[in-house]
Amino acid sequence: MFGQQNLSTRRILLAWLLVTPVVLWRLLTSVYPFLRTFYISFFDNSPVRRTFDFVGLDNYMALTRDANVDATLTFTLFFTVTSVALQVVLGLAIAELLNQRFKMRNFARAVNLLPWAMAPIVIATAARWIFHQDYGLINDIIWRISGERPLWLVNFTTARFAVTITDVWKNTAFLAVIFLSGLQGIPLELYEAAKIDGADGARSYWYITLPLLMPLIISMIIFTAIFRVLTFEIVYALTNGGPGTATSLLSYLVYLEGFRVLNFGYASAIAMLLFFIVLIVGVLGYGFLRRAWERL
Amino acid sequence: MNIQLISKRRFQTTLFYLAVILFLIVVLLPIYYIFLTAFAPSGKLFTVPLTYVPRSLATARFQDIFGALPIARYMLNSTLLATFSTILALTVSLLAAYAIARLNFPGANMVMIGLLASSMLPGTATVIPLFQMFQTLKLMDTLHGLLILYGSALLPITTWVLVSFLRQVPVEIEDAAKVDGASFFQLLWRIVLPVIRPGVATMFLINFIIGWNEFFTPLIFARGAGVKVITMALSEAQVIGARSEFDVSWGNMSAVAILTTIPVFIITLIFQRQIVEGITSGVFK
Numbered sequence: 107m108f109g110q111q112n113l114s115t116r117r118i119l120l121a122w123l124l125v126t127p128v129v130l131w132r133l134l135t136s137v138y139p140f141l142r143t144f145y146i147s148f149f150d151n152s153p154v155r156r157t158f159d160f161v162g163l164d165n166y167m168a169l170t171r172d173a174n175v176d177a178t179l180t181f182t183l184f185f186t187v188t189s190v191a192l193q194v195v196l197g198l199a200i201a202e203l204l205n206q207r208f209k210m211r212n213f214a215r216a217v218n219l220l221p222w223a224m225a226p227i228v229i230a231t232a233a234r235w236i237f238h239q240d241y242g243l244i245n246d247i248i249w250r251i252s253g254e255r256p257l258w259l260v261n262f263t264t265a266r267f268a269v270t271i272t273d274v275w276k277n278t279a280f281l282a283v284i285f286l287s288g289l290q291g292i293p294l295e296l297y298e299a300a301k302i303d304g305a306d307g308a309r310s311y312w313y314i315t316l317p318l319l320m321p322l323i324i325s326m327i328i329f330t331a332i333f334r335v336l337t338f339e340i341v342y343a344l345t346n347g348g349p350g351t352a353t354s355l356l357s358y359l360v361y362l363e364g365f366r367v368l369n370f371g372y373a374s375a376i377a378m379l380l381f382f383i384v385l386i387v388g389v390l391g392y393g394f395l396r397r398a399w400e401r402l
Numbered sequence: 403m404n405i406q407l408i409s410k411r412r413f414q415t416t417l418f419y420l421a422v423i424l425f426l427i428v429v430l431l432p433i434y435y436i437f438l439t440a441f442a443p444s445g446k447l448f449t450v451p452l453t454y455v456p457r458s459l460a461t462a463r464f465q466d467i468f469g470a471l472p473i474a475r476y477m478l479n480s481t482l483l484a485t486f487s488t489i490l491a492l493t494v495s496l497l498a499a500y501a502i503a504r505l506n507f508p509g510a511n512m513v514m515i516g517l518l519a520s521s522m523l524p525g526t527a528t529v530i531p532l533f534q535m536f537q538t539l540k541l542m543d544t545l546h547g548l549l550i551l552y553g554s555a556l557l558p559i560t561t562w563v564l565v566s567f568l569r570q571v572p573v574e575i576e577d578a579a580k581v582d583g584a585s586f587f588q589l590l591w592r593i594v595l596p597v598i599r600p601g602v603a604t605m606f607l608i609n610f611i612i613g614w615n616e617f618f619t620p621l622i623f624a625r626g627a628g629v630k631v632i633t634m635a636l637s638e639a640q641v642i643g644a645r646s647e648f649d650v651s652w653g654n655m656s657a658v659a660i661l662t663t664i665p666v667f668i669i670t671l672i673f674q675r676q677i678v679e680g681i682t683s684g685v686f687k
Contacts, residue, residue, distance in 0.1 A: 120586070121507035127494040128557050129513060135532065135554035136520045142531035203421055214422060216674050217429050223670040225615035228659045231636045232436050235652045243435040246452045275432070280681065287682040336524050338618055343637070360526040365622060370530050377527040384524060 140381075147374035154368045165375035175376065177351035178359050182383070185270055185355065186334040192274045193330055194323060197281030202311075204282065205289045222279040230343035233272040234259070237344075262352045265345055269353045272340050277333075281326055288322045289315070321398045328391030332384050356380040433663075439656035440464075447653055463657040470642045471635055472627055473661065479624075480631040482545060484613030487552035488606055491560050496602070499564035500594060504573065514565070521558035529622055536623060543626040551619050556609045563683050567601030568594070604680035607673050611666050632662050 147166070150159045169175050204215050221229070236243045237258040245255045258268045292315065300310040316323075338357040341347055347354035347362075356376060364373030439447065443460040446453070467473055502510045532551070541547030579593045595602065617633045624630050639654035670677060 117505055118507045121501040121505035121510070124497040124501035124505075125513050128498040128517070128561055131494065131550075131554055132517065132520050132557055135551060136523055136528055139528035139531035139535070140523045143527050146530060199421075200425060203418075203425060206418065208418070208422065210422070214426060215678075216671055217426055219670050219674060219677065220433065220667060221429060223611055223666040224663055225617065225633050225666070227615075227617040227633045227636060228662050231640075231655055232432070232659050235439065235655065236432055236435060238652070240450065241448050241452070241652075243432060243452070246450075250451065275428075283678055283681050287678070332522070336526070338526070357524065357526040360529070364530050364533075370534075374530055377524070377530070380524055381527045384522060388522065 143374045143377050146371055147378050149371045151371040151374075152369055161371070165372050168372060169375055169379060174351050174354065174359060175379070178347075178354040178356055181266060181351075181353055182335060182355055184266060185273070185337070185353075186331050189270050189273050189277075189334050190327055190330045192270070193278045193281050194327060196274065196278045197285050197326075198319075198323075200278065200282035201285035201289055204286050218279050218282055220279075221276045222283070224276065226276060226339035227343055229272060229276050230340040233268070233340070233344050237268050259345055260349055262349060265349055265353050269340055269345060272344060273334070273337065276340075277330070281330065284322070284326060285319065288319050292318050317402070321395060321402060324391070324395050324398050328388065328395065331387050331391065335380065335383055335387065356383070436656045436659050439653055440660045442653065444653065463653045464661075466642060467635070467639050467654050467657050471638055472630075473632070473635060473658075475627070476630055476632045476635050477661070479545065479629060480614055480633070483548055483552050483616070483631065484610045487549050487556060487613050488609040490549065491553045491556035491609060492564075492602060492605060495557055495560040495564055495605075496590075496595075498561050499568055500590060502561070503565045503568035504576070514562070517558040517561055525555075525618060529618075533622060541623075543624060543629050545629055548620065548623055548629065551623065552613050552616060555616075555619075556612065560605050560609065563605055563680065564598065564601055566683055567598045571597045600676070600679070601683070604676045604683070607669055607677055608680045611669060614662075614666055632658070636662070 148160060148162060150157050150161045150164070200218060204211065204218060208214075235241075237245070239245060239255055239257055239260075242258075244258070249255050256264055258264045296314050296318075297310055300314055305313065335355075336357055337355055338361065341353055341355045341358045342361070345353040347358050356379065360373050360377050360380065363369050363376060367373075438454070438456060440463060441459040441461065442456060443458055444462065446456070446458075498513070501507065502514060536542045536547055539547075541550070575597065576589060576593050579589050584592070615633065616631065620629075620631045620634055624634070635658045636655055639658040640650045640652070642651055642654050644651065
C-alpha cells in the first residue's frame with residue numbers, strides 16, 4: 107500500500123518535472139511580460155526622456171482623446187469584418203472545389219497551400235509592387251478591361267481594400283484546408299439519403315453540409331477574427347498605415363508608439379486595448395460556439 | 403429526352419472547370435509576376451502593357467543583392483533559428499505532452515488550458531517588457547536570445563498537437579516496455595518517439611516554416627547585421643542604389659522575395675500531405 111502511494115507521488119513528481127520547461131518558458135516569455143505591460147501602462151515610461159513615473163490612468167485617458175486610435179479602431183472593424191467574411195465564403199467555396207474529383211485535383215490542392223507557406227512580410231512587400239499604379243499586375247489587368255488605373259494606395263477606400271485583398275489572398279488557404287477536412291468528415295450516406303428524397307446539390311448543401319459544418323465555421327470565424335485584430339506585417343509593409351491613418355491597425359500603432367516614438371507607457375496602454383478587444387472577440391465567439399453545438 | 407439534362411450537365415462541368423482555372427490563376431499569377439520581376443532584364447521592368455511571356459531572363463539582380471547585402475549570412479541565420487527553435491520546442495513539448503497524455507496528474511488540464519490562453523496573448527502585448535528584459539540581460543542582437551523567443555512562440559500549438567497524437571496511439575506497447583524494466587528515457591526514445599514520429603515530423607515541418615517566415619521578432623530584437631534574417635532583406639534590397647526615398651528597386655525586392663520563398667515552397671510541395679495533416683490535427687482533435 108505504501109509502495110502504491112510512493113509510485114503515485116513519484117509519477118506526479120515526474121509529470122511536473124516534464125512539464126516544467128514548457129511552463130517556465132511560457133511564463134517568462136509570455137505571461138510575465140504581459141503582466142508587466144499592464145503594469146507599465148500606468149506609467150510615463152520613456153527610454154529617451156529616462157522617465158518611469160506613475161501617472162495612474164493618464165495613458166488610458168489619452169487613448170480616448172487620440173484621433174489615431176479612433177481611426178485605427180474604425181479600420182480594425184472594417185478589416186476584421188470584411189476579411190473574415192470573404193475568407194469564410196471563399197474558403198468554403200475552395201474547399202468544395204478541392205473536394206470534387208477531377209484530373210488536376212492534387213495539383214490544385216498543392217497550389218492552395220502556397221500562399222499559406224509564404225512569409226506574410228514577403229506577400230505584404232510584394233503587394234506594394236502588385237498594386238503599383240503604372241506597372242503593377244492588378245492595374246495592368248484592370249487597365250486592359252476598363253482603360254483605368256486606380257490609385258490603390260493613395261485613396262482611402264481603395265487602400266483599405268488593398269490591405270483586405272492581400273490578407274484574403276494569403277490566409278484563405280488555411281481556412282480552405284480546414285473546411286476541406288470538415289467536408290471529408292461528413293458521411294456520404296447522408297447525401298445519398300437526401301438524393302433519394304429528391305434534394306438537388308444546392309439543397310443538400312444548405313440542409314446537410316452547412317449545418318454540420320456550422321460549429322467548425324463558427325470556431326474558425328473566432329480564430330480568424332482574433333488574428334485579423336493582431337495583423338501587423340501587411341499594414342507595416344504595404345501601406346505604413348496610410349494614407350494618413352486610413353489603414354492603421356493596433357499592432358502597428360503599438361510598434362510606432364513603442365519603437366519609433368519610444369513611448370513605452372502609452373504603447374503599453376494601446377497594447378492592453380488590443381488585448382481587451384481580442385478577449386471580447388474570444389468570449390463572444392465562445393458563446394456563439396456553445397449555442398451552435400447545442401443546436402446540433 | 404435527355405438532351406436537356408446532358409446539356410445542363412455539360413454546362414455545370416464547364417462552370418466547374420472555369421472555377422478551378424480562375425482559382426489557379428488568382429493564386430499563381432501574383433507569384434509568377436514576382437518571379438518575372440526578379441528575372442526581368444533591367445530596362446524591361448517598366449513596360450506598359452506588361453509582358454507576361456518574357457523573351458529573356460537575367461540573373462543580374464541576384465548578383466547585385468548578394469554583392470550589396472550579406473544575403474548568405476541572413477539565410478544562414480534564418481536556417482539556424484528555424485531549425486534550432488524547432489528542435490528545442492519539439493523536445494520540451496514532447497516531454498510535456500507525454501506527461502499530459504500519459505501520466506494523469508492533477509493540473510494536467512490546467513497546463514493545457516494555460517498554454518492555449520497564453521498563446522492568445524498578442525505578441526505586441528508582450529514585446530515592450532521583453533525588449534527591456536533583453537537589454538538588461540544583454541540578449542539583444544544575439545542568436546540565442548532570438549532562439550528563446552522563436553521557440554516560445556511554437557510551444558503551445560506543438561504541445562497541443564503532440565498530446566492529440568499521443569492520445570491516438572495505444573498505451574499497451576509502453577506498458578510492455580515498462581514491465582521489461584526500460585528506464586523512462588529509454589521508453590521515450592525507443593517506444594514513444596517511433597510511434598508518434600508522423601506527428602513529430604509534421605510539427606517539425608510546420609514549425610520550420612513558421613520560424614523561417616518570422617519577421618516581427620527579428621525586427622525588434624535583431625538589429626546587427628550578424629543576427630539579421632532573410633525576411634529583413636526585403637526592405638534593405640529595395641533601397642540598393644536608390645537615389646531618393648521614392649526610388650524603390652522592385653526588381654531587387656522581388657529577387658529577395660524569391661530567395662525567401664523557394665525553401666518554403668520546396669518543403670510545402672514535397673510534404674503537402676503531412677502539412678495538411680498537421681494543420682487539421684491542431685484544429686480537430
